[in-house]
Amino acid sequence: MPAGFFVAVTAVLYVTHAVLVKYASGKIDPFSGIFCWSLGALLAGCAALAWGRGSAFAGAISGAGFLWVPAFLMAAAGLCIGIGSLAYAAAFNKGVDFSFATPVVNISVVTGGLVFGYFLFSENLSLERVAGIMLGAASIILLSRS
Structure with a gap:
């Protein structure tokens, strides 16, 4: 299948994740929620490992074999x-x-992806991408005023 x-x-x-976290916030203790979220992620990971050999996921889960540094980075x-999801749920619990x-x-x-892509991975930071960052910053300012 194509990368797109x-x-x-x-x-x-990711959008579905955001909607589900919003629905669950205030109805479940944040730590119980993150446990359930982590359990779902574990099940998805196990399914990918079981199914992934010989599929499009094979490169993502095997690569050159199991290496400890990439495994640590993924952990x-x-x-x-996980911590971000806790903060996300806490924001909704506070009425955001x-x-x-x-x-x-x-x-x-x-914005972080563009900046880190440029500095860490030497990716192209074109004028259009800089304009996108500026529009993103402007939209955050506008959203925070309403």
Whole structure:
């Protein structure tokens, strides 16, 4: 399958994640919620390992074999997502509007992706991408005023 398919699936699932966290906030203790979230992620990971050999996921889960440094980096990434999800749920528990929090988080991820892509991975930072960062910053300012 083309790479764009996986990007689209990721986007749909991340939006679904945001909606589900909003629905659950205030109805479950944040730590119980993150436990359930982590359990779901573990089940998805186990399913990918079981199904992934010989599929499009094979390169993502095997690569050159199991290496401890990439495994540690992925575990650290999972820790960041877990703590981020706790903070996300806490924001909703404090009454932050979904229509504010979700765009701000996503725009921040886009901006961070562009900046870190440039500095860490030597990716192109074109004028159009800089304009996108500026529009993202402007949208956060506008969202915070309403």
